[in-house]
Amino acid sequence: MKRTKNFFSLFLICCSFSFSIQSQEKLPLLDLLPQLEIKFDVKFSYSESDVNAIIVDSPNEADSINKIIETLNQTTILNFKFLNERYITVSTIDKRISICGLVITQANNEPLLGASVVIKNSSKGLITNVDGEFQLADVGINETVVISFLGYENLMVKAKDLRFIDNTCKTIVMQEKNEELNQVLISKFLTTGLQKRIDGSTILNTEKFGILPGLTEPDILQSIQALPGVESVNESIANINVRGGTNDQNLMLWDNIKMYHSGHFFGLISAYNPYLTNKVVVMKNGTPSEFSDGVSSTINMSTKDVIGDDFSGGFGFNLLHVDAFLEIPISKKLALHVSGRRSFTDIFNTPTYDNYFERSFQDSELTTNDDNISESNRSSEFYFYDYTAKILFDFNENHKLRANIIGISNNLDYTESYTNNTDETESKTSNLQQENLGLGTSWNAIWSDKFITDITAFYSKYNVDATDYRIETDQKLTQANEVLETGFKLKTNFKINKVFNLLNGYQFSEIGILNETTVSSPSYSKTKKDVLLNHALFSELEYNKDNTYLRLGVRGNYFQKFDKFIVEPRLNFRQKLSNKLAIKLQGEFKNQSANQKIDFQDDFLGVENRRWILANEKDIPISESKQGSLGFEFKHNNILIDVEGFYKVIDGITASNQGFYNNFQYINATGSYNVKGVEFLINKTANKSSAWLSYTYSINDYKFESFTPSTFPNNVDIRHSVSLAFNYNVLDNLEVSVGGICRSGQPYTKPIEGNETVQNGNTTTVNYDTPNNENLEDFIRLDTSINYNFNISESVLGVFRVGVLNILNRKNSINRYYEVNPDDSNKALQIDNKSLGLTPNLSFRVKF
Known part of the structure; x- marks a missing residue:
């Protein structure tokens, strides 16, 4: 009798283990939906092309239809929505997800601080933190995410490929532009949008520019005075002194055009509109040989x-x-x-x-x-x-x-x-x-x-x-x-x-x-x-x-x-x-x-x-x-x-x-x-x-x-x-x-x-x-x-x-x-x- 009881217990354990293994098996969503329709007397409305390639976990036998739908919403790129107690629509329309990622460089796998992550055709976005990471909620699953950084090729990634699932984030590798010879050394220098290159020059990226004391806009020639050795003895941007030089000893170039005038109000504010001036490079020494005609900077x-x-x-x-x-x-x-x-x-x-x-x-x-x-x-x-x-x-x-x-x-x-x-x-x-x-x-x-x-x-x-x-x-x-x-x-x-x-x-x-x-x-x-x-x-x-x-x-x-x-x-x-x-x-x-x-x-x-x-x-x-x-x-x-x-x-x-x-x-x-x-x-x-x-x-x-x-x-x-x-x-x-x-x-x-x-x-x-x-x-x-x-x-x-x-x-x-x-x-x-x-x-x- 004792032996029979032990055998019966062992049989139950094996059956439970077998059922547990079975419940965790993967199967195509296209096969699962008809099974759920029969079991719960519901009807799914969907396009076969939307669900054809999706593989999901088999649900537990004890799960209710509401629990199963909730799980499918969390683990798939599809949006399951009850129209009433019996009819359920399945589509990618209006699906909102959370995305995340780790942005690194291709050359040395270092994280990129300050990389721009923006939802295409919208103002929604953010920049990566000091570890190169980002996370953004409430993003449409069919939207495109644009990832950019000065000196690197822009990347466009589908939001669904950046989904935040099981606390894991995708790694995004940024490739340097061919024409950018001097890589960025410090991506956030003083404030967002100021960056330092490996040749010692400083870049002001006005589109990503943060904030500097006293300024209400990224005034180009006011902003560069935050750099050591650059100042104005009479607080005029028409009289910028770089390492003790006079203003006329600064070579000013705007899209390769030599400029002889730099300030409005006879010198108190910059004459260059910062909102289309995308990049400003300041060179105090070690200038490339293609530039001359400015003995100070x-x-x-x-x-x-x-x-x-x-x-x-x-x-x-x-x-x-x-x-x-x-x-x-x-x-x-x-x-x-x-x-x-x-x-x-x-x-x-x-x-x-x-x-x-x-x-x-x-x-x-x-x-x-x-x-x-x-x-x-x-x-x-x-x-x-x-x-x-x-x-x-x-x-x-x-x-x-x-x-x-x-x-x-x-x-x-x-x-x-x-x-x-x-x-x-x-x-x-x-x-x-x-x-x-x-x-x-x-x-x-x-x-x-x-x-x-x-x-x-x-x-x-x-x-x-x-x-x-x-x-x-x-x-x-x-x-x-x-x-x-x-x-x-x-x-x-x-x-x-x-x-x-x-x-x-x-x-x-x-x-x-x-x-x-x-x-x-x-x-x-x-x-x-x-x-x-x-x-x-x-x-x-x-x-x-x-x-x-x-x-x-x-x-x-x-x-x-x-x-x-x-x-x-x-x-x-x-x-x-x-x-x-x-x-x-x-x-x-x-x-x-x-x-x-x-x-x-x-x-x-x-x-x-x-x-x-x-x-x-x-x-x-x-x-x-x-x-x-x-x-x-x-x-x-x-x-x-x-x-x-x-x-x-x-x-x-x-x-x-x-x-x-x-x-x-x-x-x-x-x-x-x-x-x-x-x-x-x-x-x-x-x-x-x-x-x-x-x-x-x-x-x-x-x-x-x-x-x-x-x-x-x-x-x-x-x-x-x-x-x-x-x-x-x-x-x-x-x-x-x-x-x-x-x-x-x-x-x-x-x-x-x-x-x-x-x-x-x-x-x-x-x-x-x-x-x-x-x-x-x-x-x-x-x-x-x-x-x-x-x-x-x-x-x-x-x-x-x-x-x-x-x-x-x-x-x-x-x-x-x-x-x-x-x-x-x-x-x-x-x-x-x-x-x-x-x-x-x-x-x-x-x-x-």
């Missing part, structure tokens, strides 16, 4: 270069202007990209405009005029605009043609009314107009996996025209400064193998500069025009393998007018010593033939007194620079420490383009300056936050042999500069940024105490002491910004931003000079230019 801006599938764009406004941009696909091979921006400050004023106006036009005729003309008899009207257009035509995947146009304009009208001797009221209007027009075209051809050619050509026209009526002397002063440049470049890339790349090319440019001054009373006219032709050959070899990156280049420049040949070697080297530490060495020789002259006597209404002039190799030589830098990078646990020492010498500068406020103000002389220093940066990034601290120490001195003393501090000798900022994502769609700047005051020259003026005949001038021997008070500014994103609809995204510059309302002095006191000719009158006070701004944008 190269800022290379590129617009979007891909023909999209759908019509898209955006528009918005802030307290200074309105703007819009459109991406219009005409066909699969042809597209048009356009953008436009215009201020509304000539219609009505805002507090932001009032602050900018006061900052821009202080100490000009607009704010300081003859006492005989009352404030009520003076009026001014100012506006600016810019526009761009780009035609994209793809012959096929390997041959692409592009054509571009960009226009920038600032216009100021200043009217004075007065009563003449016959009691009649007269008015005279002065005008200042500043414009830059650029045209360009390019053809990119991929002839094979190893050989690529690029042909580009451009035309650039810059002009400043001023008409100044001076009522007190009944004099009309007309001035003009015009620059015309045309250029052509042929570049070839030959990929020798996986680690070597050879670049060769030829560049031609012709530049003409006109300067004209006309005075009505007494009658006077002066016109000067110069033209210079330049031919250049360049070549460089790039090596990139494992832990070593090396780029060796040389550029030969021939100036036809002077029969002069200048050779420029280039070096860029980076060696990774371990997974955490790398050293870098860079060097370059560069030249520049066009510079800006500061004209104190003919001052364009006192607002814009910089004129472009051309080298003549007599009293205006071609400027030449030599620069070297050595540093190291330490990266661990999302902490980056970057230290770099540099030394730079610029020969061939003139006293007239430095803007001296001392005894050398009107003396013609040539000289040089040298700057040496160190840049330090520590940056910590996390999923929701980023914080950084940068410090720059430098010594910047002039040397003019004909001056006494011959060596003295540079006008932009900023010994200490500290920048600190913190970004935090309070919510997924709400970000806050706070940061500040603290730097040494700018040098200035004071008069000799007790002997402040000196008289020479009938002329009295300020008697200056040792040049640049004093410094202004330290410049300190604290800024903040808030960014909020929200979905207006499934395919329309709204962005609201608030920014405040100088929230402490600190009265920073940014320049100091002296004039003879009109009430006492024995005394000098001190004049201080002040920075922006507390300046709020807000913006609202819509993207579709």
